[in-house]
Amino acid sequence: MSWITEYVRPKIRGLLRRDVPDNLWTTCDSCSQMVLTKELRKAQNVCPHCGHHMRVLVSDRLAWTFDNGEFTRIELPLAPVDPLGFRDQKKYTDRLKDARAKSHLDESLVVAHGTIGGHNAVVGVMAFEFMAGTMGAAFGERFVAAARLAILQKSPLVVFTASGGARMQEGVLSLMQMPRTTVAVQMLRDAGLPYIVVLTNPTTGGVTASFAMLGDVQIGEPNALIGFAGPRVIQDTVREKLPEGFQRSEYLLEHGMLDMVVARKDMPATLARLIGLLTHAPADVTAPPPKPVAAPAAAAE
Known part of the structure; x- marks a missing residue:
């Protein structure tokens, strides 16, 4: 086995390979568009493409x-x-x-x-x-x-x-x-x-x-x-x-x-x-916005 096959190729593959999380993208149930899960959570699980309200x-x-x-x-x-x-x-x-x-x-x-x-x-x-x-x-x-x-x-x-x-x-x-x-x-x-x-x-x-x-x-x-x-x-x-x-x-x-x-x-x-x-009580219009929620252990359906 040559040094290229044994040493160089594994190094190149290691550099090119990236671990991608399974839940990085979410598919909209309505329009089937792919949405970054991180961006979807910021939008409170509302699709930015069609406005569909996901569970x-x-x-x-x-x-x-x-x-x-x-x-x-x-x-x-x-x-x-x-x-x-x-x-x-x-x-x-x-x-x-x-x-x-x-x-x-x-x-x-x-x-x-x-x-x-x-x-x-x-x-x-x-x-x-x-x-x-x-x-x-x-x-x-x-x-x-x-x-x-x-x-x-x-x-x-x-x-x-x-x-x-x-x-x-x-x-x-x-x-x-x-x-x-x-x-x-x-x-x-x-x-x-x-x-x-x-x-x-x-x-x-x-x-x-x-x-x-x-x-x-x-x-x-x-x-x-x-x-x-x-x-x-x-x-x-x-x-x-x-x-x-x-x-x-x-x-x-x-x-x-x-x-x-x-x-x-x-x-x-x-x-x-x-x-x-x-x-019969006035609403507090200055109430602070909700805090962002950390990703839960269980994934949404």
Whole structure:
């Protein structure tokens, strides 16, 4: 073997080779354009090419919503792990373990409190990264806990929805969370406290059929899919071609199911203004912007 093959070629290859991280680029779900992940995070996961609002992690959503990115998460109750002993291709308990390991969350709802535009607020964020944000018995426990905390603090409750609906592994117990969350919303109304819902992509199934459509103010992110059944199921059922943009935020705004469609970058200021109007308190327009969030260990879907 010559010295060129043995020594020079490996040196040249070493100089030319660069380790490129797997998550350096992100492909937009809407326009399929490649975007630098670093730049995408600066834009709050909004595609700079088409304006598509991609899904975000719970930690990012909370940091972008509260003043200066500062908030306090609360300890939330857990329901029985596997009340039905459900098993399909794998045990339900194993699915929960996998979801907790990948998302670093213990359930599909996270609740925190802090200030938005200077106003005290309790915020619940559904985690699509945890079993597609599905709603089970533990979710219902947490939603009620969020409502009780808001009542205790005399603060509005803001809920960001992102869900595939009820969790089939819990059967009828999952469906029972629909009236349970509805009762929690009524508790807020009885206490005279605002309840604001921000519907993000996607919000479907039993979530849409219960607490997601009961807000005093209904806000949608741009082009979010919002509905009970999916458009393909509806089209196959009615055997008619659906209107353009059916079940998207803008279509629902036009037909009276939403009060407004708000871009992600404008959401904190909009929430602050609404809370001020609903609680008769002026918004703090000088509230500091949210701090940038360090990249989490778990990647967004």
